Amino acid sequence: MSAPSSDSPSSLDVRGCSKSFSGSGRDTIRALLGANLTVRPGELVAILGSNGAGKSTLMNVVAGGLVPDEGSVWVAGRDVTRWPSWRRARHLWTIRQDPEVNVMGRLTLEENLALAQAFTGRRRPLGRLLTRERRERGRAALAGLGMGLEDRLSSLGAELSGGQRQAVAVAMASVAAPTVLLVDEHAAALDPRSGRIVIAATGRLVVENRLACLMITHNLDQAVELADRVVIMHQGSIAADLRNPGRALTAGDLLARFEEATGGDVPDVVKLATDGAGRR
Ligand SMILES: Nc1ncnc2c1ncn2[C@@H]1O[C@H](COP(=O)(O)OP(=O)(O)OP(=O)(O)O)[C@@H](O)[C@H]1O
Numbered sequence: 169m170s171a172p173s174s175d176s177p178s179s180l181d182v183r184g185c186s187k188s189f190s191g192s193g194r195d196t197i198r199a200l201l202g203a204n205l206t207v208r209p210g211e212l213v214a215i216l217g218s219n220g221a222g223k224s225t226l227m228n229v230v231a232g233g234l235v236p237d238e239g240s241v242w243v244a245g246r247d248v249t250r251w252p253s254w255r256r257a258r259h260l261w262t263i264r265q266d267p268e269v270n271v272m273g274r275l276t277l278e279e280n281l282a283l284a285q286a287f288t289g290r291r292r293p294l295g296r297l298l299t300r301e302r303r304e305r306g307r308a309a310l311a312g313l314g315m316g317l318e319d320r321l322s323s324l325g326a327e328l329s330g331g332q333r334q335a336v337a338v339a340m341a342s343v344a345a346p347t348v349l350l351v352d353e354h355a356a357a358l359d360p361r362s363g364r365i366v367i368a369a370t371g372r373l374v375v376e377n378r379l380a381c382l383m384i385t386h387n388l389d390q391a392v393e394l395a396d397r398v399v400i401m402h403q404g405s406i407a408a409d410l411r412n413p414g415r416a417l418t419a420g421d422l423l424a425r426f427e428e429a430t431g432g433d434v435p436d437v438v439k440l441a442t443d444g445a446g447r448r
Pocket residue numbers: 189190191197198199217218219220221222223224225226
């Protein structure tokens with residue numbers, strides 16, 4: 169497969185990726201089927217789909233947890249298909265659903281933020297973790313959240329609420345400054361207010377740092393509010409790739425397109441998480 173052209177402005181190119189697993193007995197589960205996806209700097213692409221549609225498999229192929237059977241993954245013009253996750257870490261940051269995975273409970277907030285910088289920075293994470301520069305950058309990122317967390321730099325991660333911890337995870341992504349940001353339902357388990365704060369901070373992070381972002385969500389309201397594009401997956405394929413210029417799509421439109429693309433296979437979690445569907 170040829171490299172993307174050198175003037176390609178994309179940060180992430182998923183090119184014809186397929187992945188199968190062996191199921192029970194002789195079954196083969198075709199989890200991803202020839203997925204093609206290009207994400208540009210500053211572009212947020214929401215990934216929707218029913219259970220088993222292939223969303224996590226796609227995310228894992230990009231993150232390096234899985235090597236595709238066919239196809240390739242390119243980050244900032246480099247073929248990273250066979251790079252293990254640790255080698256991609258400098259270019260790629262993931263925010264997961266579980267706050268305890270994102271922010272280490274036994275480290276302070278400033279240590280968590282310094283670790284994020286050590287992971288993706290030019291210098292290797294040897295020597296002193298908490299440099300003055302990293303402290304200052306971490307403090308500024310927390311201040312940007314507008315939650316007063318910059319006054320709690322010495323608090324342990326474990327002392328924060330789930331919503332605060334997810335907000336810190338967004339701040340960690342901002343100081344890590346990757347090329348590609350992967351977000352896996354990071355607001356799904358939060359109360360509505362915390363969810364709104366975390367979603368708004370994610371939108372700012374992507375635009376201000378010009379990250380290429382893939383975000384798995386079941387929430388159609390969040391998808392239309394935040395995403396430049398919405399990709400709907402069904403049975404391992406990208407069934408629809410919808411543009412959302414000026415945030416013109418409504419949750420109701422999206423629900424209709426979801427039903428159309430999946431033959432009505434819309435999970436209850438999507439309908440339940442989407443209180444605004446059809447009302448805008
Ligand atoms: N390691 C694995 N071994 C076997 N089958 C797998 C494995 N990982 C995923 N699958 C199967 O591949 C298909 C796609 O799974 P995937 O986790 O990508 O879906 P998803 O869209 O993320 O679903 P969900 O919303 O339920 O998390 C499913 O049928 C799943 O059972």
